[in-house]
Amino acid sequence: MTVEQIIFIITGLFTLGSAFMVVTTQKLIQAALWLVSALFGVTILYAILQADFLAVVQVVVYIGAIAVLFIFAVMLTRKELRDQGSQTRSNWWIAALLGALVLAGLVFLIIGEPAFNRMAQAIPAGVDTLRNLGTALVSPDAYVMPFEVASVLLLSALVGAVYIASRKGEEK
Amino acid sequence: MSIPLSWYLILAATLFCIGLFGVLSRRNAIAILLGIELMLNAVNINLVAFWRYRDPAQMAGQVFAVIVFAVAAAEVAVGLALIISVYRRSNTIVADDIDLMKW
Numbered sequence: 001m002t003v004e005q006i007i008f009i010i011t012g013l014f015t016l017g018s019a020f021m022v023v024t025t026q027k028l029i030q031a032a033l034w035l036v037s038a039l040f041g042v043t044i045l046y047a048i049l050q051a052d053f054l055a056v057v058q059v060v061v062y063i064g065a066i067a068v069l070f071i072f073a074v075m076l077t078r079k080e081l082r083d084q085g086s087q088t089r090s091n092w093w094i095a096a097l098l099g100a101l102v103l104a105g106l107v108f109l110i111i112g113e114p115a116f117n118r119m120a121q122a123i124p125a126g127v128d129t130l131r132n133l134g135t136a137l138v139s140p141d142a143y144v145m146p147f148e149v150a151s152v153l154l155l156s157a158l159v160g161a162v163y164i165a166s167r168k169g170e171e172k
Numbered sequence: 173m174s175i176p177l178s179w180y181l182i183l184a185a186t187l188f189c190i191g192l193f194g195v196l197s198r199r200n201a202i203a204i205l206l207g208i209e210l211m212l213n214a215v216n217i218n219l220v221a222f223w224r225y226r227d228p229a230q231m232a233g234q235v236f237a238v239i240v241f242a243v244a245a246a247e248v249a250v251g252l253a254l255i256i257s258v259y260r261r262s263n264t265i266v267a268d269d270i271d272l273m274k275w
Contacts, residue, residue, distance in 0.1 A: 002174040004173070004174050004175060005174055005175055008175050008179060012179075012183045015183070015187065016183070016186055016187060016190065019187055019190045019191070019210050020190055022190075022194060022206055022207070022210060023190055023191070023193055023194030023197070023198070023203075023206075023207060023210075028200060028202060028203060031203055031206055032202075032206065035206050035209060035210075038187075038210065038213070039209075039213065042213050042216070042217060045180070045183075045217055045220075046220060048175075049180075049220050049221060049223075049224045050224060050228075051220045051223070051224070051234060051237075053234070054216075054220060054234060054237055054238070057238070057241060058241075061241055061245060062209075062213075062241075062244075065245065066209065066244065066245060066248050069248055069249070069252055070202065070205070070206065070248070070252070072252075073202055073252040073255060073256060074202055076256055076259070077202065077255065077256060077259045077265050086199070087198060087199055087200055087203060088197050088198065088199065089196075089197050089198070089199050089268075092196075092197035094196070095192075095193050095195075095196030095197035096193055096197070098192070098193075098196060099189040099190070099192045099193035099196070100189070102188075102189050102192060103185055103186060103189040106181075106182075106185035106188075106189075107182055107185060110178050110181045110182055110185065111178065111182075113178075116176070116177045116178040116181060117176050117177070117178060118176065118177055118225060119173060119174065119175070119176060119177075119225075120173050120175070120177075120224055120225050121173075121228075122173060123228045124228075124229070127228060127229050129228055129231070129234075132229065132231050133231050133234050133235065133238075136231040136232075136234075136235055137235060137238070142231075142235075143231075143232075143235045146235070146239055147235075147239075150238075150239050150242040150243070151242075153242060153243065153246050154242055154245065154246055156246075157245070157246030157247075157249050157250050158249065160250050160253070161249040161250050161252075161253035162253075164250065164253040164254055164257050165253035165256050165257055167260070
């Protein structure tokens with residue numbers, strides 16, 4: 001076992017444990033905080049994969065914005081500080097069964113495919129992935145169109161969220 | 173360099189299934205959205221792993237992951253706005269109790 005494998009296993013167990021707590025803990029605010037730790041584990045995975053930009057974006061966008069938004073929503077939608085009743089449906093075992101079946105099928109497919117046993121090659125010298133990503137996002141013969149569509153999507157989501165959450169039209 | 177690609181894929185599959193379980197088993201609408209976030213992250217791990225293990229000079233995998241970030245941010249913003257709006261009107265965010273449009 002190399003150091004990299006040990007780091008991967010520790011990070012993976014940390015991420016999966018946090019994710020498991022997200023879906024099982026009974027206190028909603030704790031679930032949101034466990035989500036932060038799961039997202040942080042994914043950040044470490046990006047760093048191991050040498051996707052530097054995505055690791056930073058994961059911290060800034062996911063942990064910095066989305067997780068905080070969740071915590072705000074949890075605090076805005078509770079009358080008292082206790083959660084009422086059980087947070088899990090009574091027929092949760094069907095969901096567990098379905099999840100286990102999907103997982104078994106996926107793992108079966110992944111293990112059966114010999115092409116997935118490959119190791120990563122070192123990134124060739126002279127390839128600047130950060131510069132390549134920036135160029136790819138804005139060059140017309142690469143991905144400028146999805147990039148612009150994403151910005152329109154974000155703008156419409158911004159306007160839509162402000163309109164939906166505003167008190168206008170509420171009968172009171 | 174010593175981690176096979178399948179390790180990442182199995183980790184992402186497990187994360188996806190945990191998120192799926194959360195989406196299906198939770199009663200609270202916010203907790204359902206938390207599960208969706210886990211599933212989106214699992215997809216992103218796959219995209220970045222394939223980018224790294226195929227050809228790091230081609231940026232398609234990372235660009236796709238960036239688009240998934242943007243979609244996830246939009247989804248959470250609109251989803252939480254909807255939940256807060258529903259909470260104001262019907263005073264509950266338990267998904268089973270929001271049955272106004274059920275026949």
